[in-house]
Amino acid sequence: MQIANPKSLVVIGASQGGLRAxxxxxxxxxxxxxxxxxxxxxxxxxxxxxxxxxxxKHSALPVSDALDKQSLLPGHVFLAPPDYxxxxxxxxxxxxxxxxxxxxxxxxxLLFESAADACGAQTIAVVLTGASDDGARxxxxxxxxxxxxxxxxxxxxxxxxxxxxxxxxxxxxHVLPVAGIxxxxxxxxxxARPSHEGEGQSAIRNPQSAI
Numbered sequence: 001m002q003i004a005n006p007k008s009l010v011v012i013g014a015s016q017g018g019l020r021a022x023x024x025x026x027x028x029x030x031x032x033x034x035x036x037x038x039x040x041x042x043x044x045x046x047x048x049x050x051x052x053x054x055x056x057k058h059s060a061l062p063v064s065d066a067l068d069k070q071s072l073l074p075g076h077v078f079l080a081p082p083d084y085x086x087x088x089x090x091x092x093x094x095x096x097x098x099x100x101x102x103x104x105x106x107x108x109x110l111l112f113e114s115a116a117d118a119c120g121a122q123t124i125a126v127v128l129t130g131a132s133d134d135g136a137r138x139x140x141x142x143x144x145x146x147x148x149x150x151x152x153x154x155x156x157x158x159x160x161x162x163x164x165x166x167x168x169x170x171x172x173x174h175v176l177p178v179a180g181i182x183x184x185x186x187x188x189x190x191x192a193r194p195s196h197e198g199e200g201q202s203a204i205r206n207p208q209s210a211i
Contacts (some may be wrong), residue, residue: 008035008086008122008192010185011115013138015042015110015130017158019051021178022128023058026077030180034189035124036072038088038115040080040106042130043101052079068095080106087114092208102134112138121146124188126181128152130162136169143171150174150181 014021018041029153043051043143056063066078066086070093078093081087085096085106094114101107108127114137115123125142125188127135139149149171154160156177167175174184 006123009115009119010035010086010112010124010126011035011142012038012039012126012128013041013130013135013162014039014110014128015104015132015162017132018042018128019054020158021152022055023180024178025126025128025185026055026061026063028186029059029061029133029177030186032035032075033061033186034074034193036074037061037064037070038080038086038093038111040086040108040111042104042106042108042132042134043082046081066093069093077109080111082106083162085110087111088118089114090118091152100143102132102137102193104132104134108135109138113141113210116147117138117142117145123147123187124150126150126152126185127163127166129157129159131159132162133165135162136171137164139185140169141168143169143173148173148175150184152181153177157165 029144052063052065061075061077065081072091083105083161087094101110112125124143125139143149151166151172153175154163156162
């Protein structure tokens with residue numbers, strides 16, 4: 001089995017039914033999970049800012065809305081704010097108000113594509129429940145860059161359209177229910193953890209730099 005890089009980045013996309021799926025997934029990640037996690041959840045432009053606090057109740061990892069030019073800290077969960085694209089730029093995050101992509105801002109495609117461009121094979125993309133095809137194109141970019149793609153089993157998704165679209169690409173390395181995705185991520189992280197404990201605590205590096 002392909003072993004993830006100790007400096008991997010997890011990017012997650014979800015839409016309809018995504019809140020419940022994210023609660024389950026984050027609850028399954030251990031407090032020592034070493035990788036940054038960046039999430040796009042489609043939500044209304046005028047949505048309140050309570051999503052981070054709501055997800056924090058289910059997560060052993062710190063959860064917050066992403067800030068522009070914020071470093072990709074290991075073991076942190078970053079959320080795309082309403083009406084902003086969330087992008088990866090080298091070892092940091094960026095927020096953008098560019099035009100919607102696939103009728104969405106934030107766009108899952110743009111998060112995945114920017115992660116693939118910045119982090120290459122270090123990228124792990126997760127496509128969860130949703131009622132659009134956002135994420136399918138981005139997952140294909142991650143796969144082409146040598147990254148790993150994990151898709152929620154459409155049979156278990158609250159809305160099967162999004163995972164089914166990603167499966168049709170086809171890009172999937174794994175197709176699992178949400179609880180199984182959390183278990184897999186935890187196992188991959190444990191397998192990739194450096195033998196020297198401190199090595200797992202630095203921010204993610206550009207794939208062009210030495211590892």
